[in-house]
Structures are given as structure tokens and as C-alpha cells.
Amino acid sequence: MPDYANLEFLFHPNSIALAGITVTNPEHWTRTFLDSLLEFRFERPLYLVNPKGGEIKGLKVYQSLADVPNTIDYVISLVPARVAPGLVEECAGKGVKAIHFCTAGFSETGEEEGIKLEAKVAELGRKKGIRIVGPNCMGVYCPESRISFQSNFPKERGTVGFISQSGGNAVDIVNQVMWRGIRFSKVISYGNACDLNESDFLEYFTADPNTKAIAMYIEGTKDGRRFRQTLQKAASKKPVILLKGGVTESGARAVAGHTGALAGSEAVWDSLCRQLGVIRVDSLEEMGDILVTLLFLPMPKGRRMALIGGGGGASVLITDEFEKKGLKVPSLPQEIRERIREFTPAAGNILRNPIDYSQTMIEPGKLARTVGIISNWDGIDFLMGFMRPTLAAASIRGRMAEMIDEMLEGSRQGSKQIGLVIEPSTLAQEAKEIFPIIQKCVSLGLSVYYSFAGAASAISLVLSHYERHPSAPRIYRVH
Amino acid sequence: MPDYANLEFLFHPNSIALAGITVTNPEHWTRTFLDSLLEFRFERPLYLVNPKGGEIKGLKVYQSLADVPNTIDYVISLVPARVAPGLVEECAGKGVKAIHFCTAGFSETGEEEGIKLEAKVAELGRKKGIRIVGPNCMGVYCPESRISFQSNFPKERGTVGFISQSGGNAVDIVNQVMWRGIRFSKVISYGNACDLNESDFLEYFTADPNTKAIAMYIEGTKDGRRFRQTLQKAASKKPVILLKGGVTESGARAVAGHTGALAGSEAVWDSLCRQLGVIRVDSLEEMGDILVTLLFLPMPKGRRMALIGGGGGASVLITDEFEKKGLKVPSLPQEIRERIREFTPAAGNILRNPIDYSQTMIEPGKLARTVGIISNWDGIDFLMGFMRPTLAAASIRGRMAEMIDEMLEGSRQGSKQIGLVIEPSTLAQEAKEIFPIIQKCVSLGLSVYYSFAGAASAISLVLSHYERHPSAPRIYRVH
Numbered sequence: 001m002p003d004y005a006n007l008e009f010l011f012h013p014n015s016i017a018l019a020g021i022t023v024t025n026p027e028h029w030t031r032t033f034l035d036s037l038l039e040f041r042f043e044r045p046l047y048l049v050n051p052k053g054g055e056i057k058g059l060k061v062y063q064s065l066a067d068v069p070n071t072i073d074y075v076i077s078l079v080p081a082r083v084a085p086g087l088v089e090e091c092a093g094k095g096v097k098a099i100h101f102c103t104a105g106f107s108e109t110g111e112e113e114g115i116k117l118e119a120k121v122a123e124l125g126r127k128k129g130i131r132i133v134g135p136n137c138m139g140v141y142c143p144e145s146r147i148s149f150q151s152n153f154p155k156e157r158g159t160v161g162f163i164s165q166s167g168g169n170a171v172d173i174v175n176q177v178m179w180r181g182i183r184f185s186k187v188i189s190y191g192n193a194c195d196l197n198e199s200d201f202l203e204y205f206t207a208d209p210n211t212k213a214i215a216m217y218i219e220g221t222k223d224g225r226r227f228r229q230t231l232q233k234a235a236s237k238k239p240v241i242l243l244k245g246g247v248t249e250s251g252a253r254a255v256a257g258h259t260g261a262l263a264g265s266e267a268v269w270d271s272l273c274r275q276l277g278v279i280r281v282d283s284l285e286e287m288g289d290i291l292v293t294l295l296f297l298p299m300p301k302g303r304r305m306a307l308i309g310g311g312g313g314a315s316v317l318i319t320d321e322f323e324k325k326g327l328k329v330p331s332l333p334q335e336i337r338e339r340i341r342e343f344t345p346a347a348g349n350i351l352r353n354p355i356d357y358s359q360t361m362i363e364p365g366k367l368a369r370t371v372g373i374i375s376n377w378d379g380i381d382f383l384m385g386f387m388r389p390t391l392a393a394a395s396i397r398g399r400m401a402e403m404i405d406e407m408l409e410g411s412r413q414g415s416k417q418i419g420l421v422i423e424p425s426t427l428a429q430e431a432k433e434i435f436p437i438i439q440k441c442v443s444l445g446l447s448v449y450y451s452f453a454g455a456a457s458a459i460s461l462v463l464s465h466y467e468r469h470p471s472a473p474r475i476y477r478v479h
Numbered sequence: 480m481p482d483y484a485n486l487e488f489l490f491h492p493n494s495i496a497l498a499g500i501t502v503t504n505p506e507h508w509t510r511t512f513l514d515s516l517l518e519f520r521f522e523r524p525l526y527l528v529n530p531k532g533g534e535i536k537g538l539k540v541y542q543s544l545a546d547v548p549n550t551i552d553y554v555i556s557l558v559p560a561r562v563a564p565g566l567v568e569e570c571a572g573k574g575v576k577a578i579h580f581c582t583a584g585f586s587e588t589g590e591e592e593g594i595k596l597e598a599k600v601a602e603l604g605r606k607k608g609i610r611i612v613g614p615n616c617m618g619v620y621c622p623e624s625r626i627s628f629q630s631n632f633p634k635e636r637g638t639v640g641f642i643s644q645s646g647g648n649a650v651d652i653v654n655q656v657m658w659r660g661i662r663f664s665k666v667i668s669y670g671n672a673c674d675l676n677e678s679d680f681l682e683y684f685t686a687d688p689n690t691k692a693i694a695m696y697i698e699g700t701k702d703g704r705r706f707r708q709t710l711q712k713a714a715s716k717k718p719v720i721l722l723k724g725g726v727t728e729s730g731a732r733a734v735a736g737h738t739g740a741l742a743g744s745e746a747v748w749d750s751l752c753r754q755l756g757v758i759r760v761d762s763l764e765e766m767g768d769i770l771v772t773l774l775f776l777p778m779p780k781g782r783r784m785a786l787i788g789g790g791g792g793a794s795v796l797i798t799d800e801f802e803k804k805g806l807k808v809p810s811l812p813q814e815i816r817e818r819i820r821e822f823t824p825a826a827g828n829i830l831r832n833p834i835d836y837s838q839t840m841i842e843p844g845k846l847a848r849t850v851g852i853i854s855n856w857d858g859i860d861f862l863m864g865f866m867r868p869t870l871a872a873a874s875i876r877g878r879m880a881e882m883i884d885e886m887l888e889g890s891r892q893g894s895k896q897i898g899l900v901i902e903p904s905t906l907a908q909e910a911k912e913i914f915p916i917i918q919k920c921v922s923l924g925l926s927v928y929y930s931f932a933g934a935a936s937a938i939s940l941v942l943s944h945y946e947r948h949p950s951a952p953r954i955y956r957v958h
Contacts, residue, residue, distance in 0.1 A: 166790075166791055167791075169796070172792075172867065179905075217792065247803070251795055251796075253808075254794045257791070258791035285932075312733075313643075313644070315733045316698060316724035317763070323727030329733075330729070354729075391654070393511075394506060427914060431910045435906060453764075
């Protein structure tokens with residue numbers, strides 16, 4: 001079993017070669033890696049290799065790895081599956097420490113040829129002392145060493161490590177949470193795992209001082225015993241969130257066609273996570289909501305909350321969503337309501353909790369004052385604001401940014417945390433208006449959720465996790 | 480109990496007066512109604528009334544209802560609660576058939592003054608023979624008579640009737656589903672229901688020939704017996720979808736502060752819906768998904784489906800979502816796979832179902848052919864395509880519109896219905912690209928869902944509904 005430190009060469013290589021990059025067609029998928037490395041300004045030697053030779057964007061294309069004038073640390077292989085074993089042989093002569101095989105066509109086909117090719121690649125790697133990532137995956141995203149497999153990923157380093165058997169799901173989660181303030185220490189998409197596998201990466205991320213929380217999308221494991229041990233250790237050191245793909249019969253068949261992994265039964269995975277204190281989620285959306293909660297709403301002491309937002313019908317629905325998940329929305333006592341009524345026109349019932357802010361935000365400062373009074377009440381553990389910008393009257397929509405400031409100010413008066421549900425829009429015109437509001441919240445370090453149900457589900461899941469495992473590791477605002 | 484036909488005057492008034500509209504401030508909320516009626520080109524006499532008189536957008540403002548030179552059918556009241564009873568008296572002299580009281584400050588405050596005012600308004604209405612909508616609500620949206628309470632609502636008439644105790648939730652549902660092809664016959668937001676109530680509207684919508692399906696957001700009822708009878712009759716004639724607000728303890732308190740209704744217990748509502756064959760949903764998002772399913776994916780004969788889309792990780796997750804909800808994703812038989820392999824490079828496992836279309840769409844026509852072969856297999860009841868446009872390679876993103884055409888063409892070869900999950904984006908730039916793809920699907924009459932879980936949940940719920948109630952009314956493609 002390799003020491004975790006051995007994987008530093010993957011995330012901090014001294015040089016990279018892109019083997020099999022297409023020279024003629026700039027739209028070809030093999031160009032994604034070059035485009036990303038250039039966009040990220042990868043600072044160390046970068047070599048392009050294709051038997052045709054030539055030049056891409058001013059960079060020389062070598063006709064073979066052997067032609068590269070130096071040793072190479074890390075090779076991203078874009079060659080077809082059938083020539084993969086040959087590439088491993090070539091790499092052996094260049095001091096290569098790791099090859100990331102991007103292309104598919106290996107064991108996931110379920111066909112003899114692909115299975116044999118993959119076994120050959122793994123065997124050659126072992127023999128030559130070269131570690132293999134993949135095949136059939138996107139490889140490494142590591143902002144601190146300026147490596148990425150997508151041009152649009154954030155360039156700043158963060159605190160979340162993501163281990164994903166699927167490249168698409170890795171892209172999805174990074175894209176999804178980048179707009180909610182989450183940044184990554186490292187992301188690894190590792191596909192068929194013919195050599196380096198989930199346990200290797202989990203061990204490395206557990207030890208990595210720059211990774212404060214670990215998220216995983218995993219389709220299966222070939223060594224359940226080792227994975228269990230690794231997961232147990234990981235969960236004892238850092239919060240671990242796990243999405244298991246292939247939990248149903250046909251889902252498991254889809255896994256076989258995707259990464260060739262053995263999916264394992266739902267019951268096994270469920271009890272594993274419960275026992276080890278791993279936060280298990282059911283979808284990528286839920287994974288995003290959990291990350292936001294762990295990082296930006298980390299410490300409510302309990303389940304009692306105040307809800308403050310706009311709209312009577314919305315108030316009813318969000319209250320139902322939270323209470324269905326076991327949160328408590330206690331009625332504000334008479335004394336608190338009286339204090340708010342001293343300076344607002346709000347009528348009685350509206351102030352019981354949930355609180356309709358349209359009654360308390362008419363003049364600047366009143367919303368902060370209202371939230372401050374509520375936040376100082378020891379009957380609640382945290383606050384949640386909610387906004388449906390597309391439904392709000394123009395008078396409210398124009399003041400949303402200030403209202404967010406006021407809510408945050410008020411919550412701080414009582415040292416209570418506050419989260420926010422802001423319903424986004426999928427219409428370009430509306431998105432243009434709402435998106436900056438969400439970004440403002442993110443820049444203030446607030447946890448932003450996109451739906452009532454998503455917020456309720458994630459917050460309840462995190463609370464349950466720490467109720468069941470009181471000494472489980474926590475992550476604070478360290479992004 | 481009034482005959483349903485009596486409510487025609489609400490939805491097809493011969494004239495409307497806006498009482499209490501603000502003359503000076505064009506941004507004031509009371510202007511919403513005028514703006515909407517002008518945008519919709521309401522064709523019949525429209526009178527503005529405010530004691531200050533003057534003119535708005537070239538329309539004379541009368542100083543009192545009495546000054547209006549004709550009788551008035553329908554009054555939208557924007558006056559403060561305390562002068563509401565006086566308005567009812569004034570209306571009596573002008574032949575008014577119904578008043579919609581928009582403003583709040585009545586029984587929902589929980590305070591004596593508001594409760595008394597509402598009782599007074601209801602009593603005066605009864606005495607004078609004037610029906611009351613509200614108070615504390617948005618009133619009528621009826622595209623065929625060019626009445627709306629929002630300027631941006633669709634002007635075309637549709638087939639869904641929506642009865643909503645909340646104005647905000649009515650706006651939310653219309654906005655949400657308009658981009659997915661749903662149009663409304665009528666929407667009524669009825670608030671505190673001091674006179675006309677949920678049962679009146681439900682009776683009317685049950686009889687209304689232009690309403691093919693009924694959706695309800697309801698917070699409570701004051702006459703459970705009548706509502707039960709009315710609901711039973713409605714559900715025997717048309718599909719009825721119900722979202723009950725205030726199903727939790729604090730949710731019920733929120734209801735009291737919103738519309739003053741008595742919420743009733745969760746168990747009562749649940750058994751009511753099950754017994755009567757009403758489709759009960761938990762959120763507005765789910766209501767939207769159910770409407771889309773009923774209207775645009777109306778007749779799968781069973782739970783067996785083929786999944787066709789892009790991405791290995793996505794394939795795994797969507798398969799899990801559907802099977803978790805009791806759908807079946809059967810493996811394609813060898814013979815079918817062989818036929819697809821004759822003209823595509825697709826390797827074995829990828830073609831088992833789910834099917835990764837990136838292997839079968841390389842040349843025009845191949846995706847249609849693939850889907851056609853699958854659609855002709857009698858081992859499935861319907862098809863579902865899935866796309867994550869933000870993750871797709873440029874080569875696929877540029878061809879999405881054609882791919883949708885090909886999938887639809889293929890599905891028709893086997894006379895199977897097809898639905899689509901297309902993940903939208905909340906970023907303005909991406910929304911601009913993805914939104915037209917969604918609109919293309921909608922224009923083709925396809926059911927579009929925004930998430931794997933949403934699609935799975937809605938389709939399963941509709942299938943379960945018809946499994947439990949085989950003779951329950953159905954709605955076909957009649958929009």
C-alpha cells in the first residue's frame with residue numbers, strides 16, 4: 001500500500017505531456033486539456049505529442065515522447081485504447097511517474113478486448129513503476145498547481161477535496177457550487193480505477209493539510225475491506241460526504257457500463273455510512289447543499305429557527321418544509337412581538353414566526369432592528385431568510401441587496417448564524433438581475449440555497465449527523 | 480349554495496372599476512392591476528376611482544364610484560381595510576356583482592379590529608347581494624376575457640384551472656410552468672375567503688368546459704363537509720392536483736397569519752386525497768412537474784422505460800432516481816443491441832439501457848435510428864431523454880436541437896412517448912443558450928423536466944395515481 005505522500009507527484013508534477021492531442025481540429029475534445037492548462041497558466045514545462053508533429057498555439061508538437069528533450073513527470077493520455085499499452089512502454093523511458101488515461105474503450109465496455117487492454121495497461125504500469133489514473137476519466141484539477149481539466153473552473157484554491165469516479169459529475173459539482181462560494185483544494189476524476197483507486201485518493205485527501213472536507217462520488221470498489229478502513233479513518237479526521245451511484249438494480253448495470261465497477265448493495269453502503277459517520281447524500285444537488293451548510297452555516301446549536309422572508313404563501317410552504325424535516329419554528333413570545341410593533345406597522349399574526357419582512361422593511365434600518373430583536377431571543381438557534389426575487393414587488397426587488405445587509409447585521413446582534421434561500425431563475429433576463437444578489441450573499445460568507453426543500457433537507461441532514469456523532473469532525477469558515 | 484354558473488360574472492365581467500388606485504406614484508403596488516389590464520388590452524369599460532381625481536395614462540380618475548356614469552360589474556378594491564365596509568355600501572348603488580378586496584389587514588392579523596372588519600364586509604356583501612373575493616388576495620387571471628393581475632402572464636388561454644389561496648404562489652406556479660408549455664383557463668387567488676371560497680371555485684372549475692385539469696393551493700377550509708363533496712365530484716370529472724399549505728404545527732400557525740384559515744391535520748388531508756383520487760403534491764415545483772406530466776406525457780401504459788442521454792455519471796444517477804421511485808429500466812436484449820451496433824461504434828455495456836447517446840449521434844440520423852429501434856421494442860412503455868447542456872462537449876451542445884428532433888422522430892417510429900430532462904442554468908450567460916433549447920422542446924409538445932429527481936418523482940406519482948384509480952379522469956394533449 002503506497003504512502004499517501006506518493007500522490008504528491010499527481011497533484012504537483014514538475015512537467016506534463018499531452019500525448020495524442022489533435023493537431024488539426026481546435027474543436028476536438030482532446031484540446032480541452034491544453035486549453036485548460038493554458039487558461040490556468042500552468043507554469044512548468046508542458047509538452048505536446050502527436051506522431052504528425054507540427055505546432056499548436058505556438059507550442060511545438062513532438063512526434064513522440066522520446067523526442068521530448070527532458071524527462072516528463074506526468075502524462076495525460078488522449079490516445080485510443082488500443083495503443084495505450086504501447087504508450088506505457090514509451091513513458092517508462094522518460095521517467096514518467098504517472099499516466100492519466102482519459103479515453104474510454106476499456107473494461108467499461110464489458111467486452112473482452114477492452115478488459116484485456118485495461119489489464120495490460122495496469123500490469124505494465126506496475127512493472128515499470130508508473131501509476132495509472134483511470135482509464136476513462138478526466139484526471140486532476142488542482143488550482144494551487146494550476147492544473148485543470150476545464151477552462152472555466154475557479155483558479156483560487158479552496159478547502160474541499162472531491163474524489164469522483166465520473167468526470168461529468170465532477171464538472172457538475174464544481175460548476176454548481178462555485179457560484180455559492182465553494183472552492184476546491186483538489187478534484188480527482190479517476191474512472192475505471194485500474195491502478196490508483198478510491199482508497200488511495202481518500203488516504204491522500206485525509207492527510208492533505210489543504211483539504212478540510214472530503215466529498216466523493218463513487219460507483220463501486222474492488223477492495224471493500226481497505227475502503228472501509230480508509231473511510232473510517234477519513235471520517236474521523238474530516239467531514240466526508242458520499243454520493244453512491246448505482247444503488248438500484250439498473251443503476252448498478254449503468255455503473256458496469258460506465259466505469260466497470262461492482263456497485264454493491266444499497267444496504268451495505270447505507271450501514272457503512274451510518275456506522276462510520278459519513279454524510280450520505282442522494283444527488284449532486286444535495287451534495288452541493290451539504291457543502292454549503294458545512295462551510296457557511298457550520299454551527300447551529302440546535303434545531304430551533306426563525307424564518308424571515310417575503311410572501312404569505314411562501315412563508316407557509318417554507319415552514320412546512322423545515323418542520324417536515326424535524327426543524328422547529330417556535331412562535332415568538334408576546335414580549336418580542338411587542339418590541340417589534342413599537343417601530344413597525346406589522347400586525348399580530350405576521351410576527352409569530354415565520355416573519356413576513358414586507359411589514360418590517362419599509363424604512364431603512366427597520367429590518368436590521370427586527371432581525372436583531374429576534375436574533376437576541378434565546379428561543380432560537382439560527383435564522384433563515386428567504387426571497388423569491390421573481391415574485392417580489394419592484395419596491396422590494398430594488399432593495400434586496402440592502403435587505404441582505406440588514407438581515408446579516410441583525411443576526412450578528414444576537415450572535416446567531418443566518419442562511420438564505422434565494423430562488424434563482426433560469427430565464428436569461430431574470431438571471432441577470434438575481435445572480436448578482438446571490439453573489440453578494442456569497443461574498444458576505446452566507447450559505448445560499450436555491451429551494452426551500454433543498455435548504456431544509458441539507459440543514460436537517462447536517463444537524464442529524466452531528467446529533468448522532470457528536471464528536472465528528474467539523475469544518476469552520478476556512479475557505 | 481350558488482349554482483356554478485353564477486361565477487361567470489367574476490371571470491367575464493362587463494366592466495371593471497379599480498377603486499383606490501394611487502394617482503401620483505406609478506411605482507405603487509396598486510398600479511399592478513391597471514398595468515396588467517392595459518397590457519392585456521381589457522376591451523370593456525375600465526374605470527379608475529380615487530377621491531383625489533385626476534388622470535392616469537390618459538384615463539380619467541373618478542372621485543367616487545357614484546361619479547362613474549354607468550353601472551359597474553366588478554370592482555377591484557385597493558382601499559385600506561378600515562374603509563372597506565364603506566366601499567361595499569357604495570358598490571351597492573352601482574349594480575356591482577362582485578368585489579375583489581386585494582388589501583390585507585383583515586382576519587389574518589388575528590386582531591379584533593381586522594376580524595370585525597372582515598365580518599362586516601362579508602355581512603354587507605350578503606345583504607346587498609354582492610359576492611366578495613378575498614380579502615387579502617390577487618383575484619382573477621382569465622386570459623380569454625383579458626383580465627390579469629400580472630403583466631407578464633401569458634395572454635393565450637390554456638386548459639388548467641388554478642385555485643390558490645395565496646397570490647404569491649399563484650404567480651409562482653404560472654411563471655414556473657409557462658416556460659414548459661402550460662397555459663391556464665383561469666386562475667383565482669382568493670385569500671381569506673370571507674364569502675366565495677375554495678368549494679365555490681372548485682365547483683365552478685369542475686363544470687367549466689374550458690378547464691381540463693384543476694390545480695389547487697389551499698391553506699384550509701371552513702366547511703370541510705362541503706369541500707369534501709365538492710372535491711369528490713371534481714376528482715371524478717377532471718384530474719385534480721392539490722398542494723396543502725400548513726401541514727406542520729408551525730406551518731399551520733403561518734397559515735393563521737397568512738389567510739386566517741384553520742389548517743386541519745395532515746392525516747385528514749392525506750386520507751381525503753387518497754380516498755377521492757386527488758393527486759397530492761408537496762411543493763410548487765412538484766405541482767409544476769405533475770402538470771407537465773399530465774398534459775404532455777399522458778399515457779405510458781406501464782413503468783418500463785428506456786433512458787437515453789449524455790454522460791456516464793449522469794446515466795447512473797438518473798437510473799437510480801427512476802428505479803428508487805419504482806420505475807423499471809430493463810436491459811436491452813442482445814438482439815436489439817446487435818442491431819444498433821450495425822451502424823454505430825457503440826460498445827456493449829453502453830447500450831444496455833441507460834443508453835449513452837454520445838456513442839450514437841456522431842452522424843446525422845443515427846440517433847433517430849437508435850431511438851427508433853429501442854422505441855419499437857415492446858419491453859418498454861416510454862422513453863426519457865436527458866441532457867446536461869452545461870456539461871456537454873461543444874460538439875454535442877451545438878447539435879442539441881437536432882438531437883431532440885432525432886429523439887422525437889425515433890420515439891414516434893415505435894409509437895412511444897418521450898419526455899426530456901434538460902438541466903437549466905441560473906447563470907445569465909448559460910441560460911441564454913439553454914433556454915431556447917427548452918423552448919424548442921416545449922414547442923414540439925414534449926414534457927420537459929429540470930432535474931432527474933423531479934422527473935422521476937412526478938412520473939411515478941402520476942403512474943401510481945392511475946394504478947390506484949384506473950378509471951380516474953385523464954387529460955390528453957389539448958392545450
